[in-house]
Amino acid sequence: MVKQKLVLRFPSSLVEQPVIYNLIKNFDLMVNILRADINPKKEGRLMMELSGDESNFRRALEWLQKKGLEVMQLKQQIIWQEDRCTHCGACSVICPSGALVLNRPEMTIRFMEEKCVVCELCLRACPARAMETLLDSAI
Numbered sequence: 001m002v003k004q005k006l007v008l009r010f011p012s013s014l015v016e017q018p019v020i021y022n023l024i025k026n027f028d029l030m031v032n033i034l035r036a037d038i039n040p041k042k043e044g045r046l047m048m049e050l051s052g053d054e055s056n057f058r059r060a061l062e063w064l065q066k067k068g069l070e071v072m073q074l075k076q077q078i079i080w081q082e083d084r085c086t087h088c089g090a091c092s093v094i095c096p097s098g099a100l101v102l103n104r105p106e107m108t109i110r111f112m113e114e115k116c117v118v119c120e121l122c123l124r125a126c127p128a129r130a131m132e133t134l135l136d137s138a139i
């Protein structure tokens with residue numbers, strides 16, 4: 001049994017292909033979509049958790065790469081650059097999982113990575129660019 005978080009980048013020619021359907025039907029994998037930015041006629045990006053039998057998982061990765069998708073492993077979900085953080089609290093308001101919390105009365109941010117679901121909302125909300133996604137190289 002394998003469980004991995006991946007990011008798939010689709011060239012515009014493949015954006016409308018039923019990739020998820022095929023991962024489930026042909027490779028018997030479970031797909032949990034964490035985030036999707038897919039626009040017709042533009043490059044797409046899909047962040048997902050994929051789980052299932054190891055050989056099916058490997059075959060699915062080969063299939064994705066042969067189709068022309070770039071497959072990246074989400075090695076470490078989100079990192080908090082504490083030295084850049086101004087503790088403004090904007091991320092704690094938007095974080096859906098409670099991974100970013102504003103401690104009171106100190107008014108300092110605490111990041112609990114184990115609660116993070118990699119939605120990336122904090123990346124856009126942070127004016128100091130203190131939140132980052134760390135991706136491994138293509139697999």
Ligand code: SF4
Pocket residue numbers: 078094095096097098099100115116117118119120121122123131
């Ligand atoms: S990526 Fe989403 S869940 Fe994780 S810390 Fe940022 S807002 Fe919270």
Ligand code: SF4
Pocket residue numbers: 084085086087088089090091092109125126127128129130131
């Ligand atoms: S939004 Fe950015 S600067 Fe503000 S508290 Fe969150 S991580 Fe720190």
